[in-house]
Amino acid sequence: MKQMHLFAFKNAGVGHTAVGLWRHPSNRASEYKDIRYWTQTARTLEEGRFDGLFIADFLGLADTYGGNADAALREAIHVPVNDPAMAVSAMAAVTEHLGFGITVSTTFEQPYGLARKLTTLDHLTKGRVGWNIVTSYQESAARNLGLEHLIEHDERYVIADEFMDVVYKLWEGSWEDGAVVMDRARNVFADPARIHPANHRGKYFSAPDAFLCEPSIQRTPTLFQAGASASGKAFGAKHAEAVFFIETRPDAMRKLVAEGRELVAQQGRAPQSVKFLGGISVVTGSSDAEAEDKFAEYLRFVSEEGTLARQSSLMQIDFSGVDLDQPVKYIENQGIRYILERFTKGDPGRTWTPRQLAREIGKSLGGLTLVGSASTVADKLEELMDTTDLDGFNICDYMPLECLPEFVKRVTPELQRRGRLRVEYDGTTLRENIAGANRKRLPDDHPGARFRRETPQSAILPEREGLISVR
C-alpha cells in the first residue's frame, strides 16, 4: 500500500487559487505579512505530518484581463505578492522535519546567485529546502525585470536546462566532501585542492569560479516542477524529483501520471523515483453534512469576474470582452471553449453562460475539491491515489489558518489509522520525506549526479609550512 505524500500549496500573498475567498469573514489571508502566520502554518503542517509546504510565486502582474491589472489589484489575484523565500528561516526555526518548496524562476536570475540563496536556506533548514523550478510566463515580469519581452516559451526551457548544468556544477561538483578540514594547527579552514571551479562558459550563462558556499546537507535542494507544456514536461522528466499539477478530473490525472512516468523512464530514471502530486482542495468537518454546508458557504464568496480574470492570466487569453450571461455557444472565444472542456466534466450538449462557467471553475477551490468527513475524505484520497497512480497531493490553502488545521485535526489521524500516512518522519531532510530515510542526496540516476566528483585517495591535505603560523 503506497504511502501518501502531502504538501500544502500557498503563495506569499492574499489571493491564490480561490478568487474572492478573502471576503469570507473568517478568512485570514491578509495576515500573510506577519511572521506568525507563517510559523503557525508550518507548525500545523508538521503536526499533520506533511512532507512540506510549497510556495508559488508571481513575478509580474496578472494583466491579461482587460489588458490591465485593475481586476487583479481589485480582487487580489496573485497581487499583492511577497518574496516566497523570506519567511523560510522563521518557519524552519519552529519545525524539525517539514520541507519548504520555494518557487524561483530560471529566466530572471543568475545561477551563481540563485545557487547561493538556496544553499543558504538548505544550511539554515538543515536540508529541508526544495526548489520549484519555473521559467515564468508573464510579460509583466519580463518587462520589469530587465528583458524587453518575455523570451519565447521553448527557449525558456533551453535556458533553464543550461541553468541546471551550472547549479549542478556548483552544488555537486565544486566543493568535495571533506573540503572543509578546519585544521587549526595548520591554519587551513578549507583545502583549496578539494574545491573546484565550475568552469562553466555556455550560451546563456558564465560561471567560471568555485562556489561561494560550503555544501549543504542535501547539496542540490529537492527539485520540483510543474510544467504543463511538452517542453515543460520533458524538463520535469529530466530534472524533477517531484512533479505537481492542478487538474479537476481523475481521468486527466491518471493520464498525466502515466505520461509523466513514461517520460521519466525515457530519461533513464526509475519511473517511481519521481513523485507525482495532484493539486486538490479539501473541505472537511465533523460529518459529511457539515463539510457540505461549509463548502456551500465558501462558494458564496467565490468571485465570478475574479475567477475569469485569473483564468485570463493563467491562460493568457482575455475574457473581459464576453457577456457573462450570454450562452457560450454563441461566443467565439477559444478560451471559454477550453474552460468548457476542462472544468465541466463532459456535458458537451449543455449550454453554458460564462457566469455559470465561472461558478463551475469556482467549485474548484484549487484543483479537484474533496468534501466530506475525515472518513469520506480519506476514502476519496485513497481512491484517487489508487486509480490515478498519484503519489500524493498538494493541498491548496484556500482558507489560511483554517482549512489546513481542520485537515490536520481530522484527516491526518484517519490516514495514519489506515496506514497511509507517516506517524513519525523517517529522516530529517525534505528529500527523505519524499524518497525515504537516508536519501539525503540526489539519486545516482539523476542527471545532477553526473556532476559529482569522486574524492581521490590522493587528495589528502597537503603539508604547508612557513608563513602561516600561530604566533
Added chain:
Amino acid sequence: MKQMHLFAFKNAGVGHTAVGLWRHPSNRASEYKDIRYWTQTARTLEEGRFDGLFIADFLGLADTYGGNADAALREAIHVPVNDPAMAVSAMAAVTEHLGFGITVSTTFEQPYGLARKLTTLDHLTKGRVGWNIVTSYQESAARNLGLEHLIEHDERYVIADEFMDVVYKLWEGSWEDGAVVMDRARNVFADPARIHPANHRGKYFSAPDAFLCEPSIQRTPTLFQAGASASGKAFGAKHAEAVFFIETRPDAMRKLVAEGRELVAQQGRAPQSVKFLGGISVVTGSSDAEAEDKFAEYLRFVSEEGTLARQSSLMQIDFSGVDLDQPVKYIENQGIRYILERFTKGDPGRTWTPRQLAREIGKSLGGLTLVGSASTVADKLEELMDTTDLDGFNICDYMPLECLPEFVKRVTPELQRRGRLRVEYDGTTLRENIAGANRKRLPDDHPGARFRRETPQSAILPEREGLISVR
C-alpha cells in the same frame, strides 16, 4: 549629550574582519550555518539595546592575492559566505526592536525584484529592515553573475543612482496609503485608482508597472552606505540615512565625519540627520588587565599571510609577491606603502617588514580596537564620539557568540548608567532606532520623499456595480 547608536557588524560566513581568529579554540564562527547562531546573536543585541545588526556580503571570491582564491579558501577570507538576507525572518521572530541591515548590490540585481525582497522583509520584521547599498568591487562577482567584466567604478554609481529612482518609485510612489481598502461588500481588496505604475524607462532599467507589494511600515527600508571613494561618498550623502566606515585613527574618523556632513548639507539635507558610524572592535573583561590579556590571546591567532591576502582583495592589489621579512623601504609596492600610512599611526621614520605590518593590521580586529574594562571602554567610546562627531559605532563580531555577549553584559549597562545608551527602545522600526520615535518613514528632505504621492481627497473608492457580487 549625544546618544550612542550601536550596530554589530558581521558577514554570513566564517571569516570577516579578523583573519585567522576562526582558529581560536572557543571561536564559533563556523556555526554560521545554524539558525540558532543567528537567533542567539539577535537576542543578545536586542538585550544590549543595539540599533541593529549589519550583515556584509561578498558576491565573489577574494582572488587578488596570488591571482587565485587559494588563500581565501584556505583561511576562510570572505568565503564560505551565505546569502545575508535568509536568516532575517528567523531573527525577527525572536526580537521586537532590533533592526537588520542587509547588504545588496545594485550591480547584479533588478530594482523591481530587489524592491520586493526588501519590502517582504520589512513586512515580516514589521519595519525593521535596512539596506546597505553597495555596487560591488569584485571581478569574480561580475564574471559569475552575468557580466563580462566588472563595470567601471564611477559608472557603477551612475547605475546605482538610477536604481534608487526606480525603487523609490515603487516604494514611495506606487501604492498610496489607503490603497488597500479590503471592502468585502464591494469586493475590492485594493483600489486600482490608488495604485500607480512606476512608469520607469531609463538608461539602465525599465520598470513600467505597479509594484507587486503592499507598502510596508517603513516603505523605503532604512538606507545605509559605506562608500569610500569620491563617487561613493557623494552617493551616500544623497541617499544614505546612516554611513559607516572602518578606520583605525580617530583623526581620520573626524575628517571623514566632517567631510560627510558637508556633503550631506550640499544635498540640501540636514547634516545631523545622517548618522555616521565608525567600525570598531571591542575587547572587554572584568578589568583592564583581563581585557588586555584576552586581546593578547586573540592576537596570537591573527594570521599574517591571511591578513595581507584580505587586504589584497579589499585594495585590489596583490601582496603575494613580497617577502614578508624584507623591510618595506626596499619594496616598491604602493599597497604596502598605503598600509604603512593607514595602519601605523604615523611613525614614518620606522622601517617595517610586511610581516610586522600584517601584525599591525591584525591588531585591528576590525577598525580601531578598544581594549579594557567596561568603564575604560565606555570612556573611550564617549571620547571617540565627542572628538570625532561620530553618532555611534559598528562593532565587529570577531569572536561570534562571545565578544558581543561580553559587550552587552559589561558595556551596555555602563553606557546606560552614563545616559549614553537607550534603556528602552523609542519605537518599533529600524528608522526610529536611528532617527527617533515616530520617524517610521523617510524624512521630507530625503530625495526618496520626492516620489511620494499626496493622496487627494477626491481619491475615494469609486462605486462599482454589476458583475462583482457575493452570490
